[in-house]
Amino acid sequence: MSRASILNAIKKNKPESVPLPEIDLSLFQEDIDLVDIFSKNLESVGGRIVSSNTIEDLDGEIKKRYPNAKHIVSCSNTSQLATISISNETQPHSLESIDLAIIDAQLGVAENGAVWISENNFIVRALPFIANDLVLILSKNAICLHMHDAYNLISKRDRTFGLFLSGPSKTADIEQCLVIGAQGAMSVTVFIV
Amino acid sequence: MPHAKEAELFNNDEAKVNWHDQALWFVRNKRDKAAHTVKGWEELRNLASAIKANVLSNLDDYLIQFEENAQKNGIHIHWAADAEAHNKIIHDILLKNNVKMVVKSKSMLTEECHLNPYLEAHGIEVIDTDLGERIVQLAKEPPSHIVLPAIHKTKEEVDVLFQKHLGTIPSNGDPQYLTNEARKHLRDKFLKADAAITGVNFAIAETGGFVVCTNEGNADMGVHLAKVHIASMGIEKIIPQEKHLGVFLRLLARSATGQPITTYSSHFNKPTEGKEMHIIIVDNGRTEQLGREHFRSSLNCIRCGACMNTCPIYRRSGGHSYKATIPGPIGSILSPGMDLKKHGSLPFASTLCGSCSDVCPVKINIHEQLYQWRQIITKDVKQPIVKKTVLKIAGRVLANSKLYGFFGKSARFMLKHLPKSVINSQTNTWGKARDLPKVENENFEDWYKKRKS
Ligand code: SF4
Numbered sequence: 001m002s003r004a005s006i007l008n009a010i011k012k013n014k015p016e017s018v019p020l021p022e023i024d025l026s027l028f029q030e031d032i033d034l035v036d037i038f039s040k041n042l043e044s045v046g047g048r049i050v051s052s053n054t055i056e057d058l059d060g061e062i063k064k065r066y067p068n069a070k071h072i073v074s075c076s077n078t079s080q081l082a083t084i085s086i087s088n089e090t091q092p093h094s095l096e097s098i099d100l101a102i103i104d105a106q107l108g109v110a111e112n113g114a115v116w117i118s119e120n121n122f123i124v125r126a127l128p129f130i131a132n133d134l135v136l137i138l139s140k141n142a143i144c145l146h147m148h149d150a151y152n153l154i155s156k157r158d159r160t161f162g163l164f165l166s167g168p169s170k171t172a173d174i175e176q177c178l179v180i181g182a183q184g185a186m187s188v189t190v191f192i193v
Numbered sequence: 194m195p196h197a198k199e200a201e202l203f204n205n206d207e208a209k210v211n212w213h214d215q216a217l218w219f220v221r222n223k224r225d226k227a228a229h230t231v232k233g234w235e236e237l238r239n240l241a242s243a244i245k246a247n248v249l250s251n252l253d254d255y256l257i258q259f260e261e262n263a264q265k266n267g268i269h270i271h272w273a274a275d276a277e278a279h280n281k282i283i284h285d286i287l288l289k290n291n292v293k294m295v296v297k298s299k300s301m302l303t304e305e306c307h308l309n310p311y312l313e314a315h316g317i318e319v320i321d322t323d324l325g326e327r328i329v330q331l332a333k334e335p336p337s338h339i340v341l342p343a344i345h346k347t348k349e350e351v352d353v354l355f356q357k358h359l360g361t362i363p364s365n366g367d368p369q370y371l372t373n374e375a376r377k378h379l380r381d382k383f384l385k386a387d388a389a390i391t392g393v394n395f396a397i398a399e400t401g402g403f404v405v406c407t408n409e410g411n412a413d414m415g416v417h418l419a420k421v422h423i424a425s426m427g428i429e430k431i432i433p434q435e436k437h438l439g440v441f442l443r444l445l446a447r448s449a450t451g452q453p454i455t456t457y458s459s460h461f462n463k464p465t466e467g468k469e470m471h472i473i474i475v476d477n478g479r480t481e482q483l484g485r486e487h488f489r490s491s492l493n494c495i496r497c498g499a500c501m502n503t504c505p506i507y508r509r510s511g512g513h514s515y516k517a518t519i520p521g522p523i524g525s526i527l528s529p530g531m532d533l534k535k536h537g538s539l540p541f542a543s544t545l546c547g548s549c550s551d552v553c554p555v556k557i558n559i560h561e562q563l564y565q566w567r568q569i570i571t572k573d574v575k576q577p578i579v580k581k582t583v584l585k586i587a588g589r590v591l592a593n594s595k596l597y598g599f600f601g602k603s604a605r606f607m608l609k610h611l612p613k614s615v616i617n618s619q620t621n622t623w624g625k626a627r628d629l630p631k632v633e634n635e636n637f638e639d640w641y642k643k644r645k646s
Pocket residue numbers: 448493494495496497498499500501523549552553554555556557559
């Protein structure tokens with residue numbers, strides 16, 4: 001049996017017990033403008049940001065940026081642009097021609113421009129990857145400093161599937177030239193509200 | 194063929210070697226920039242190293258804990274002692290689900306196990322979906338770098354390859370066009386595949402979940418469309434708690450490409466209703482490496498590739514010259530553990546400059562381990578005469594400080610006065626294709642003495 005033989009071999013060969021270190025968060029503490037740094041980092045990874053206290057007409061702003069989007073899925077209560085509705089019965093393959101998905105982000109991470117989204121926010125797991133473009137709606141009060149804080153904030157979640165997403169899909173596999181839009185979303189716009 | 198001979202082949206095309214060298218150095222510089230913006234970067238590296246040391250010392254317990262928690266969440270766990278067992282388990286799962294075509298995202302472990310040829314021999318089509326991996330798969334080559342699999346290919350070569358296999362029109366290697374064509378080609382495969390295989394970047398004992406990192410989104414496109422998700426992981430991928438991901442995800446992408454984090458860091462804990470999720474936990478020589486005191490910390494590697502990007506030998510000899518799944522400095526420690534005869538020349542493919550150890554996010558003492566392997570290999574394996582004599586002389590010289598001073602002087606003398614034909618001779622592989630450095634007259638000691646007097 002592989003299991004027993006592997007575990008036995010480990011027992012025999014492992015070094016003496018070494019304690020698990022504590023993470024001292026004071027080492028990483030910084031006093032920075034979270035919204036500002038988040039925005040800069042998101043832009044540096046190819047994402048776009050719309051941030052203003054004056055977003056009155058969110059849907060209008062989205063339409064302005066994605067005027068050609070026809071097949072739209074919205075999983076956010078703050079947008080009424082949906083042309084297609086989905087449920088957990090929806091077959092992921094049927095989302096192939098979705099132009100735009102609108103999803104609520106739970107939190108943003110200033111140090112890397114990533115947002116955390118989980119299955120609750122987008123219902124069908126394939127959605128944020130298969131949609132051509134992605135709009136994420138993030139509250140400015142939900143931006144934390146770094147990944148340590150982020151893991152703390154999501155520690156109580158119902159664990160099914162979730163991800164940190166930082167900007168649009170990209171690759172540099174052809175001669176190190178950065179190309180936006182590999183296999184996932186071609187663009188990501190985060191609306192900070 | 195020893196590494197030096199393989200490197201010679203790569204060096205036939207000087208322009209390409211120069212490009213390769215520069216491209217990787219550029220990535221190394223991006224890594225530096227990214228690291229310097231993080232407050233507490235060195236503390237992060239220390240933490241990562243200490244967490245990994247704890248993991249190795251409790252590896253069996255963590256694996257059991259991981260298994261238990263994953264099973265509670267409806268994930269199937271399999272154990273594979275070696276590559277063959279791994280491949281067979283995957284094949285069985287695919288057979289049971291009547292799978293004809295499978296999409297695979299990047300996984301060095303499946304490369305190590307030679308999964309693709311195994312499945313293909315059993316009539317199953319395997320499509321690598323990372324763009325770089327798809328390129329080398331179409332070219333029928335192995336990846337030459339663990340993060341940048343096709344870094345050895347020019348855009349013109351990719352152009353020709355895509356014309357042949359994807360029916361693209363000639364574009365002089367336009368990366369935008371070629372990537373877009375690959376996107377269409379791969380999308381079709383994602384929609385048709387019955388199963389998806391991924392690697393595992395981190396597996397969390399505390400939760401039974403695992404994390405897969407990509408920039409392209411190819412792993413997620415595969416697994417969320419297919420009915421079956423199979424994830425292969427080496428036993429060393431375990432970390433104790435979810436909060437430790439905070440440490441590792443801060444280090445990984447910055448060390449790899451200079452990005453602050455990969456585009457997608459996907460956390461899998463439960464399969465979707467009605468779908469299957471499998472994890473295969475693989476040994477394949479790792480427990481043996483765990484037993485080697487001097488080399489066990491090589492298992493802490495998180496596969497960022499930074500040691501390759503910074504290595505002067507790797508940059509000028511190319512990943513294929515190592516003839517191993519994991520090339521570069523870390524590969525040169527891991528591979529001799531798998532097959533000392535075959536990979537015995539690799540620990541010598543290093544200047545021991547230590548740059549690899551300096552950039553390693555989990556602080557593996559890579560260059561010291563390379564040195565350790567040399568000690569073992571020079572005892573156990575017959576060495577080509579040059580290396581042996583050089584090492585002998587070096588040993589004697591280093592043991593005697595007067596001789597050391599003399600040899601230092603005479604080496605400088607020889608570099609200055611011997612004709613190039615002698616320096617760049619058959620016995621000195623490193624003199625080939627390069628001129629030796631301009632020699633300053635004084636060494637530091639002479640200069641210092643003079644200044645003092
Ligand atoms: S040995 Fe260190 S630097 Fe090299 S790939 Fe592994 S983690 Fe990265």
